[in-house]
Amino acid sequence: MSELSAIVSIAFANEFRGRATNLHKWVDPLTDEQFWRNPYPYGNSVGHLVLHLTGNLNYYIGARIAGTGYVRDRDLEFTDTARSSKTAVLREFDDTISMVATSAAKQSEMDWSLPYSAEREPEASTRYVAFLRCAVHFYHHVGQIIYLCRELQKGS
Secondary structure (H helix, E strand, O other): OOHHHHHHHHHHHHHHHHHHHHHHHHHOOOOHHHHHOOOOOOOOOHHHHHHHHHHHHHHHHHHHHHOOOOOOOHHHHHHOOOOOOHHHHHHHHHHHHHHHHHHHHHOOHHHHOOEOOOOOOOOOOEHHHHHHHHHHHHHHHHHHHHHHHHHHHHOO
8 A cells, every 4th residue: 555545544534533523522412302303493403414424424435335235215314203312323323433434444545546436426436535525524514513512502
């Protein structure tokens, strides 16, 4: 593995782990009720955003790169009424982050430039671009989650 390839692999793995740590900093103090409550008449709850991040990463990295066989139900990520416990949802999220970080760390110089395709992601033409777009998407939703958590903590 070239030095640049190793730097990219480690950087992506660390970025996903770091964003997950930041997400936990804000989400862990929430009660199960707060996790699923949306403080606004629009948008999503923290719980649904975590389900969405989990589904997104499991599909775009897990199924399309790591070969996990994951089958995504994107609509359910935003509409699921099962309200699983926060602990269970976060455990699945953490397992997904571990898979993504491991997959990033395994990419070789040749792997980063391999062709990539996935439903709803025409801009991601290589594995490198797929990881980059997933990292940006993840960062965006962590920002939303932080905002929601601040609002939910005001009401506690």
